[in-house]
Amino acid sequence: AQRVTQPEKLLSVFKGAPVELKCNYSYSGSPELFWYVQYSRQRLQLLLRHISRESIKGFTADLNKGETSFHLKKPFAQEEDSAMYYCALIDTDKLIFGTGTRLQVFP
Amino acid sequence: GAGVSQSPSNKVTEKGKDVELRCDPISGHTALYWYRQRLGQGLEFLIYFQGNSAPDKSGLPSDRFSAERTGESVSTLTIQRTQQEDSAVYLCASSLDRRQPQHFGDGTRLSIL
Numbered sequence: 068a069q070r071v072t073q074p075e076k077l078l079s080v081f082k083g084a085p086v087e088l089k090c091n092y093s094y095s096g097s098p099e100l101f102w103y104v105q106y107s108r109q110r111l112q113l114l115l116r117h118i119s120r121e122s123i124k125g126f127t128a129d130l131n132k133g134e135t136s137f138h139l140k141k142p143f144a145q146e147e148d149s150a151m152y153y154c155a156l157i158d159t160d161k162l163i164f165g166t167g168t169r170l171q172v173f174p
Numbered sequence: 175g176a177g178v179s180q181s182p183s184n185k186v187t188e189k190g191k192d193v194e195l196r197c198d199p200i201s202g203h204t205a206l207y208w209y210r211q212r213l214g215q216g217l218e219f220l221i222y223f224q225g226n227s228a229p230d231k232s233g234l235p236s237d238r239f240s241a242e243r244t245g246e247s248v249s250t251l252t253i254q255r256t257q258q259e260d261s262a263v264y265l266c267a268s269s270l271d272r273r274q275p276q277h278f279g280d281g282t283r284l285s286i287l
Contacts (some may be wrong), residue, residue: 071216101275110177111217111265111278153216160272161207161230166216 069094069158073165080144082171088139088168090128090154099157100137102128106150114139114152115142124148145170178279181267186285190257195251195282199268206243207276208233214245217265223249227266247263253284261286 070093080086081156092098102114115123117130117137128139149172154165179198187193199206208220219233223243234240238256243249253260263283267276 073216110280113275113277116275130198153230155217157273158180159230160205160224161219161222161233162217162276163219164216164217 071165180279197266205266
C-alpha cells in the first residue's frame with residue numbers, strides 16, 4: 068500500500084541550528100513528492116515539490132529512491148520556521164499525507 | 175477569489191444529526207478534493223472531483239458520507255447521522271488540474287457531541 072511515514076512528531080532546535088525533517092515513503096512506481104507547511108493560524112500551503120528541485124525559504128528536499136526518502140533540510144533554522152510540516156505523495160491524483168512533524172525553533 | 179473558501183469554519187452538532195459542509199474552490203480550478211484530519215493524525219483523503227468526470231469516492235469511510243459538485247464550482251460534503259468519530263477538521267483543496275499543486279482552505283472544524 069502507498070504510505071508516507073514521518074517518524075518524528077516533534078522536532079525542537081535552536082535558531083541557527085541545522086534541521087532535517089524525515090520522510091519515508093512506500094510507493095510502487097515513480098513517486099511525486101511534496102512538502103506542505105502549516106504556520107500557526109494559517110492554512111496548509113505547499114512548500115516545495117521534488118520535481119521542481121528548488122529551494123524555498125532555505126529548505127531543500129532530495130528524493131532518494133534507494134532509501135525511499137524525501138527528507139526536508141535547512142542548514143540554519145529561523146524562529147519563523149516554527150510550524151507543522153507534512154510530507155505527501157501523489158497516488159492516482161490524490162495526496163497521501165504523513166502524520167506531520169511539528170518543528171519548534173527556539174531563540 | 176483570494177483562495178479556497180470553506181464554510182462554516184466551525185460546526186457543533188449532536189450525534190445523529192446531518193451536517194453539510196461547503197467548499198468554494200479557486201475560480202478556474204478544475205480539480206477539487208476533500209480531506210479529513212482527526213486530532214493528532216495526518217490528512218486522510220475522502221473524495222476527488224475532476225471537471226465533469228465521475229468522482230473518485232474511494233476515500234469515503236462509510237455510506238453516511240457523500241459529496242456533490244456542480245461543474246467546476248461549489249462542492250458540498252454531507253455527513254448523515256453523524257457519529258462522534260466524525261469529529262475532525264474537514265479540509266477542501268482545489269488545483270488547476272489533477273497534477274498541479276493543491277491549494278487548501280482553512281477547513282471546517284466539526285465537533286459531534
